[in-house]
Amino acid sequence: MANTITMSYEVPGGDFTRAGEASSSLKGSLKKMNVDPDIIRRVAIAMYEGEINMVIHANGGKIDVIISPDEIEMILTDEGPGIEDIELAMQAGYSTAPDNIRTLGFGAGMGLPNMKKYTDEMKIESQVGVGTTVRMKVKL
Amino acid sequence: MRVEELILEESFRLVNRGGEIDREILAPYCCDLLSFAMGRMPAGAAWVTVMGNVNTLAVASLTDAACIILAEGSHLDEAAAKKAAEQGITVFETELPIFEAALLIYHKLHG
Ligand SMILES: Nc1ncnc2c1ncn2[C@@H]1O[C@H](COP(=O)(O)OP(=O)(O)OP(=O)(O)O)[C@@H](O)[C@H]1O
Numbered sequence: 001m002a003n004t005i006t007m008s009y010e011v012p013g014g015d016f017t018r019a020g021e022a023s024s025s026l027k028g029s030l031k032k033m034n035v036d037p038d039i040i041r042r043v044a045i046a047m048y049e050g051e052i053n054m055v056i057h058a059n060g061g062k063i064d065v066i067i068s069p070d071e072i073e074m075i076l077t078d079e080g081p082g083i084e085d086i087e088l089a090m091q092a093g094y095s096t097a098p099d100n101i102r103t104l105g106f107g108a109g110m111g112l113p114n115m116k117k118y119t120d121e122m123k124i125e126s127q128v129g130v131g132t133t134v135r136m137k138v139k140l
Numbered sequence: 141m142r143v144e145e146l147i148l149e150e151s152f153r154l155v156n157r158g159g160e161i162d163r164e165i166l167a168p169y170c171c172d173l174l175s176f177a178m179g180r181m182p183a184g185a186a187w188v189t190v191m192g193n194v195n196t197l198a199v200a201s202l203t204d205a206a207c208i209i210l211a212e213g214s215h216l217d218e219a220a221a222k223k224a225a226e227q228g229i230t231v232f233e234t235e236l237p238i239f240e241a242a243l244l245i246y247h248k249l250h251g
């Protein structure tokens with residue numbers, strides 16, 4: 001496709017002081033491209049939730065963001081433990097976050113629901129023991 | 141009401157002066173669960189919370205909060221203080237309970 005820009009981010013596992021850097025960086029780039037502030041907010045929130053999930057649940061991973069004239073696509077790939085029951089994981093309030101993560105304010109079980117709420121399209125592919133890929137699209 | 145007006149508030153202590161100190165506060169918002177705040181906090185909020193870690197700063201920045209108010213005598217930890225300075229986010233600390241801190245802002249907004 002013509003006129004697409006791809007940006008890639010490595011997300012280190014287990015490092016909460018750096019978690020959110022990819023989302024912040026993307027937010028800055030979209031601002032420079034003069035993307036509508038409401039779109040930026042939705043993309044940044046969805047990407048942050050996905051990024052944090054990779055840090056907490058999957059020991060990191062990578063994110064590709066493809067910006068084309070009519071949409072922004074985020075592809076988050078990890079080689080973590082995978083999600084056994086995706087439908088259950090998508091339910092608001094469902095969380096397997098351990099106590100030490102909960103004391104940081106995570107574990108409400110709202111991350112995946114937020115990602116769905118703020119994007120126009122969201123697909124999860126996951127295989128236990130292999131990893132998880134989350135694809136999200138926001139229309140421009 | 142602008143963020144800078146809170147500097148004069150006796151019960152609030154400014155711990156990081158951000159870049160947009162003249163920003164308009166649109167509403168107080170209370171929640172300590174980060175994904176809830178992420179999903180529900182309106183832009184331009186004065187976010188009253190007890191969570192003072194780096195993730196609080198990230199959520200405030202991504203949701204476009206006007207400022208953070210750490211209530212109940214809670215503090216920014218070292219990494220968070222550094223991040224607040226880097227990202228230019230205004231942070232106050234107060235001994236007030238969450239409800240009272242939010243109510244104070246509500247009264248300032250609505251008289
Ligand atoms: N990348 C992933 N790899 C493996 N499991 C995941 C991944 N992302 C989510 N999960 C599983 O899905 C559950 C729900 O995720 P969700 O983001 O909604 O909530 P949470 O991360 O537990 O808490 P919150 O996002 O509210 O802080 C997680 O607790 C975890 O079990």
Ligand SMILES: [Mg+2]
Pocket residue numbers: 049052053110111112175
């Ligand atoms: Mg999550």
